[in-house]
Amino acid sequence: MPTALIIGASRGLGLGLLRELAGRGWTVTGTVRAEAGRAAVEAAGGTAALADVTNPASIAALPDTPLDLLFINAGVSGPEHGDAAQATAQEVGALFTTNAVAPIAAARALLGRVKEGGVLAFMTSRLGSVADNTSGQMELYSASKAALNSLTRSLVAKLDRPLAVLSLHPGWVRTDMGGGSAPLDVETSARGLADTILAHRGEPGSAFYDYSGAALPW
Numbered sequence: 089m090p091t092a093l094i095i096g097a098s099r100g101l102g103l104g105l106l107r108e109l110a111g112r113g114w115t116v117t118g119t120v121r122a123e124a125g126r127a128a129v130e131a132a133g134g135t136a137a138l139a140d141v142t143n144p145a146s147i148a149a150l151p152d153t154p155l156d157l158l159f160i161n162a163g164v165s166g167p168e169h170g171d172a173a174q175a176t177a178q179e180v181g182a183l184f185t186t187n188a189v190a191p192i193a194a195a196r197a198l199l200g201r202v203k204e205g206g207v208l209a210f211m212t213s214r215l216g217s218v219a220d221n222t223s224g225q226m227e228l229y230s231a232s233k234a235a236l237n238s239l240t241r242s243l244v245a246k247l248d249r250p251l252a253v254l255s256l257h258p259g260w261v262r263t264d265m266g267g268g269s270a271p272l273d274v275e276t277s278a279r280g281l282a283d284t285i286l287a288h289r290g291e292p293g294s295a296f297y298d299y300s301g302a303a304l305p306w
């Protein structure tokens with residue numbers, strides 16, 4: 089059975105992807121930040137492990153098993169005002185650490201566990217596309233995902249073996265972060281994300297796709 093580790097699986101899209109992969113027969117470990125999150129992961133068919141993406145020791149302590157998929161999903165939307173001119177150093181630090189720097193550090197720490205032909209995937213956002221940014225909406229969050237995309241490309245440039253590295257946009261999805269007006273449900277997005285990942289197993293290279301498998305501009 090293929091194996092996956094999802095960083096940030098307590099709720100929303102991470103939990104939805106865990107349920108989708110477990111339903112397809114995968115063995116999936118999902119991380120949660122608090123003991124209370126374990127029940128949701130286990131009910132969805134996975135095994136829970138405690139980790140915070142911003143805590144390197146907790147990442148290094150995750151079960152050392154070979155992976156067909158390492159999926160870094162954890163993310164936050166940042167301060168409610170979303171405005172670069174108003175943001176404090178603390179707000180910027182927390183947002184960029186969680187959304188950009190810590191996911192890359194976690195990927196680098198766990199990369200050796202990804203099998204030959206496996207996939208490393210990051211949950212980014214279409215809002216992180218610099219080329220596509222004509223609306224200016226959610227500017228701080230967008231910049232944090234653009235930083236994640238840039239750091240992902242740096243990681244790919246320095247890989248010492250061929251690997252599929254996917255930057256994935258889930259669509260605008262009804263979760264705590266996406267809100268109730270989003271057009272997509274978690275199940276539809278998770279199904280599309282799983283199909284997109286499976287389509288790229290064993291295909292080294294990096295790309296930016298949405299949940300339907302459509303390529304997005306960097």
Ligand SMILES: NC(=O)c1ccc[n+]([C@@H]2O[C@H](COP(=O)([O-])OP(=O)(O)OC[C@H]3O[C@@H](n4cnc5c(N)ncnc54)[C@H](OP(=O)(O)O)[C@@H]3O)[C@@H](O)[C@H]2O)c1
Nearest residue numbers: 096098100101121140141162163213260261263264265266
């Ligand atoms: N929903 C959308 O429309 C949308 C669109 C584009 C991209 N995304 C991206 O998709 C990902 C998931 O979003 P979502 O909509 O499912 O949001 P969500 O419902 O708010 O869930 C966020 C998940 O990230 C985890 N997380 C946050 N900070 C973490 C940390 N420091 N360490 C470990 N886990 C952490 C949360 O864990 P806790 O329960 O412990 O807080 C939770 O499991 C994010 O990267 C987000 O930026 C979402």
